[in-house]
Amino acid sequence: MQTQTQSSPATGNTLFGKQFAQVAWVVPDIEATAKFFQESMGIPTFFKMRNLRAQELAGTYKGQPADFEFHLYLAYSGDSMLELIQPVSGNSMYQDFLATQPKGGVQHIAYVVAEADFDEAVSQMANRGFPVLQGLHLPVAKAAYFDTYAQIGVVTEVIGITQAGVEFVEQLKRGE
Numbered sequence: 702m703q704t705q706t707q708s709s710p711a712t713g714n715t716l717f718g719k720q721f722a723q724v725a726w727v728v729p730d731i732e733a734t735a736k737f738f739q740e741s742m743g744i745p746t747f748f749k750m751r752n753l754r755a756q757e758l759a760g761t762y763k764g765q766p767a768d769f770e771f772h773l774y775l776a777y778s779g780d781s782m783l784e785l786i787q788p789v790s791g792n793s794m795y796q797d798f799l800a801t802q803p804k805g806g807v808q809h810i811a812y813v814v815a816e817a818d819f820d821e822a823v824s825q826m827a828n829r830g831f832p833v834l835q836g837l838h839l840p841v842a843k844a845a846y847f848d849t850y851a852q853i854g855v856v857t858e859v860i861g862i863t864q865a866g867v868e869f870v871e872q873l874k875r876g877e
C-alpha cells in the first residue's frame with residue numbers, strides 16, 4: 702500500500718520546492734570521477750571549469766569572505782544536472798566534506814529559482830533555521846548552500862539562475 706505525505710501550506714510553501722535541479726559530488730580526483738560517469742554511466746561530456754577562485758566569485762564561507770579554489774565539472778542526465786567538485790586550496794565546505802569523507806561522495810543537492818526570487822528563497826531557508834555555510838556569485842547564477850546535514854545528510858543549495866544561466870543550461874542539455 703502506498704501513501705503520500707503532503708506538507709501543510711504553512712511548512713511546505715517555498716519558492717523552490719518543485720524545482721529540483723542538481724546532485725553534486727565532492728571528490729578528491731575530478732578527472733577519475735568524470736571518467737567513471739562517462740565510461741560507466743554513459744554521460745557524454747562534462748563542461749569543465751578549473752581553478753575557480755572564491756575571491757573572484759564574491760565567495761563566502763561561514764559568513765566571511767572566502768579564499769578557496771576549486772574545479773567544477775557539469776553535465777546533464779535527463780533533466781538533472783550532475784555536478785562534480787574538487788577542492789584545490791583554502792577553507793571551504795568542499796574541503797570540510799573531504800576531511801570526513803576522503804573518498805568523496807554526494808555532498809549537496811540543489812533547487813533552482815529565478816535570480817529575482819533568490820533573496821526571498823534564501824530568506825525562507827534562513828527563517829527555517831538553516832544557516833548559510835557558503836555562497837558564490839557566478840556569471841550564470843547566485844548560489845547559497847544551507848546546512849541541512851542533520852535533516853537529510855547533505856547540504857541543500859539554492860541557485861538563483863540568471864538569463865545567461867538559463868541559456869547555459871540549455872547548452873549543457875544539448876551537450877555543447
